[in-house]
Amino acid sequence: MKLRIHRGEMRGGDFWRGRARALIPAIAILAALGGLTRSLNATIRGSAHDFSGLHPQEQICIFCHTPHDADLTVTDAPLWNHQVTSKVFVVYNSPTMDASVGQPQGASRLCLSCHDGTVAVDSYGGKSGSIFLGGKVAVGADELNNDHPISFTYDDALAALDGGLFPPSSTPSGLGNTIRHDLLIADQLECSSCHDVHNGPAAAAVNDNLLVITQVQSQLCLTCHNK
Ligand code: HEC
Numbered sequence: 001m002k003l004r005i006h007r008g009e010m011r012g013g014d015f016w017r018g019r020a021r022a023l024i025p026a027i028a029i030l031a032a033l034g035g036l037t038r039s040l041n042a043t044i045r046g047s048a049h050d051f052s053g054l055h056p057q058e059q060i061c062i063f064c065h066t067p068h069d070a071d072l073t074v075t076d077a078p079l080w081n082h083q084v085t086s087k088v089f090v091v092y093n094s095p096t097m098d099a100s101v102g103q104p105q106g107a108s109r110l111c112l113s114c115h116d117g118t119v120a121v122d123s124y125g126g127k128s129g130s131i132f133l134g135g136k137v138a139v140g141a142d143e144l145n146n147d148h149p150i151s152f153t154y155d156d157a158l159a160a161l162d163g164g165l166f167p168p169s170s171t172p173s174g175l176g177n178t179i180r181h182d183l184l185i186a187d188q189l190e191c192s193s194c195h196d197v198h199n200g201p202a203a204a205a206v207n208d209n210l211l212v213i214t215q216v217q218s219q220l221c222l223t224c225h226n227k
Pocket residue numbers: 044049060061062063064065078107110111192197198
């Protein structure tokens with residue numbers, strides 16, 4: 001079964017209705033306090049990655065992480081608990097690309113373990129689920145050759161070679177440190193260079209597709225591309 005999950009559906013009627021009742025007084029207080037609601041939103045809770053409605057104890061992290069017996073398929077994966085995709089992708093290529101792009105690795109392979117539509121969202125902790133991503137959110141389902149390249153080294157040497165990229169080790173990201181520190185994982189450009197899977201403060205402030213930098217005036221793109 002392939003479907004685009006809608007958050008309301010995933011959270012399941014009974015759980016969400018019960019919880020909504022419990023939350024009414026809290027919401028009234030928060031509304032009175034105004035600004036607090038925004039800081040509460042700077043979290044995975046209630047974000048596109050909150051699947052707690054699919055879990056009997058309403059756990060959130062368990063779909064991706066476990067404290068014990070983690071999956072070691074992907075090198076350096078953070079205590080991973082979700083089935084990992086084994087798909088071999090057609091990756092981005094073009095005559096003007098300077099970087100060489102290989103198969104998605106690291107955190108990007110973890111993202112694609114739901115976002116290529118081959119592994120179910122609820123295939124975690126060794127059990128096989130049945131809810132697959134489809135449509136536009138399944139970015140890897142129609143291969144990766146039509147998507148921004150990922151899983152390659154973006155360093156100062158690449159910037160010098162390309163001529164149209166800022167050197168990541170010294171250019172500010174706008175998030176407090178350099179591109180290298182804030183947007184790259186071990187010098188690699190990954191899905192997480194543009195998105196925050198946990199909807200942390202930067203992504204919550206942008207409030208657009210879990211992006212960490214706004215698309216207004218193409219600020220996201222112009223952080224790295226000197227155009
Ligand atoms: C939808 C999958 C998903 C969920 C749910 C999720 N994470 Fe993560 N988490 C990731 C991925 C992918 C990474 C790898 C690094 C990255 O991409 O930011 C990660 C990395 C981490 C890391 C190490 C790097 C860092 O950002 O500090 C910690 C700690 C972490 N997650 C904690 C949590 C906790 C706690 C929860 C639940 C409240 C949670 N995560 C829920 C996918 C998830």
